[in-house]
Amino acid sequence: xxxxxxxxxxxxxxxxxxxxxxxxxxxxxxxxxxxxxxxxxxxxxxxxxxxxxxxxxxxxxxxxxxxxxxxxxxxxxxxxxxxxxxxxxxxxxxxxxxxxxxxxxxxxxxxxxxxxxxxxxxxxxxxxxxxxxxxxxxxxxxxxxxxxxxxxxxxxxxxxxxxxxxxxxxxxxxxxxxxxxxxxxxxxxxxxxxxxxxxxxxxxxxxxxxxxxxxxxxxxxxxxxxxxxxxxxxxxxxxxxxxxxxxxxxxxxxxxxxxxxxxxxxxxxxx
Ligand SMILES: [Zn+2]
Ligand SMILES: [Zn+2]
Numbered sequence: 159x160x161x162x163x164x165x166x167x168x169x170x171x172x173x174x175x176x177x178x179x180x181x182x183x184x185x186x187x188x189x190x191x192x193x194x195x196x197x198x199x200x201x202x203x204x205x206x207x208x209x210x211x212x213x214x215x216x217x218x219x220x221x222x223x224x225x226x227x228x229x230x231x232x233x234x235x236x237x238x239x240x241x242x243x244x245x246x247x248x249x250x251x252x253x254x255x256x257x258x259x260x261x262x263x264x265x266x267x268x269x270x271x272x273x274x275x276x277x278x279x280x281x282x283x284x285x286x287x288x289x290x291x292x293x294x295x296x297x298x299x300x301x302x303x304x305x306x307x308x309x310x311x312x313x314x315x316x317x318x319x320x321x322x323x324x325x326x327x328x329x330x331x332x333x334x335x336x337x338x339x340x341x342x343x344x345x346x347x348x349x350x351x352x353x354x355x356x357x358x359x360x361x362x363x364x365x366x367x368x369x370x371x372x373x374x375x376x377x378x379x380x381x382x383x384x385x386x387x388x389x390x391x392x393x394x395x396x397x398x399x400x401x402x403x404x405x406x407x408x409x410x411x412x413x414x415x416x417x418x419x420x421x422x423x424x425x426x427x428x429x
Contacts, residue, residue, distance in 0.1 A: 173201035179310055180230040181237075183252060194252045195237065195309070197230045236312050244308065245317040250301035258295065258302055262422045268299060271418060276306040279313070280353075285387040285414055287360075289394055290421035296390040299420070300356045303388060307354050315354035320361065325369050346372075350379035353386065360389045361398070374407050381410045389415060 172178040176198035184196040197203050208214045208225035214232075216225045241251075255273060260266035268288060275282050286303070288296040304315045318324060331342035338345075349355060360373070380387050391398070395417060399408040411417070 171201060173198065175200045176202075177310075181234055181309060183254065187252075193234070193238065195234050197227050197234065202227050202230050233312055237309055240308050240312065240314055241305070244304065244315050246301050246304060247297070247317070247319075250298055251305070253298065253302050253305060255302055255306055258299055264290070264418070264420055264422060265295060268418050268420050271416060272299060272303050272306075275303060276310055279307055279311055279386070282386065284416045285389070287389040287391070287395055287411055287415040287417040288420050289389075289391045289417070290419050292392055294420045294422050296420050297358050300358060300388045300390050304354060304356050313353045315356075316349065316352045317356040317358065318349065319358040320373065321359065325372070328372065346376065346379075349376055350383065350385070354388075355380065355385065356388045356390070358390050360391045361393060370402075374403065377407060377410055377414075381414050384414075387414060394419070 172180045176182045180198050180202050181195050182198050187194040206227035208216050214225045214228040215222050260269050308315050330336040331338045
């Protein structure tokens with residue numbers, strides 16, 4: 159180990175208040191219009207003397223040095239940029255595992271699976287397939303896991319909702335003169351490559367073989383590349399996907415994700 163990296167490790171000592179990330183959620187961000195994330199007031203801001211001014215340098219012993227807060231602030235900027243492009247629905251943005259209320263045994267099991275994923279990433283073998291009736295918090299939990307992974311690991315992540323709009327946008331890439339003409343390959347590549355992908359409302363797309371194929375190609379590509387994927391669906395995949403392509407899609411999904419049910423009362427009524 160080089161001297162430099164040893165210095166760096168001994169320099170940064172994050173506390174348990176910020177879950178050893180150096181970053182906390184700014185509780186006032188919604189009504190104050192400030193950044194949603196801020197350096198931890200207990201372990202970072204206490205040793206910051208740059209006043210939070212870019213480029214976060216300080217002048218000491220006749221030299222310009224990095225302020226103690228600099229790494230953390232740079233990481234917050236990176237996270238904010240990834241998050242802006244992630245596609246997480248506005249109403250689920252910046253929600254954390256602590257915000258997810260387990261109202262049933264199934265929900266509490268799914269929540270502990272989520273904790274394990276966030277804690278152990280990237281050493282997690284499987285993603286999640288959350289299925290159950292609408293309103294049980296599947297989309298919220300999937301968004302939370304994505305948010306926590308981006309914050310804890312500054313990892314690239316995307317959220318897509320499988321809907322008419324999603325396919326219409328993709329279809330437009332084949333229409334000459336559209337804004338996105340010719341970009342289908344790039345979009346599909348991006349969704350195959352991104353480190354973490356949430357595929358919300360994954361269903362059996364009965365409407366067109368092209369839609370079906372697009373979706374299953376995406377599952378295939380992520381399976382082959384061993385990419386971490388979270389699915390949500392209103393249907394039990396073991397029943398709904400059994401007949402498709404001689405069960406190939408189902409067997410892929412079983413191998414790449416842990417299938418968990420999240421059924422019960424309408425969660426939205428309890429919020
Ligand atoms: Zn801290
Ligand atoms: Zn500072």
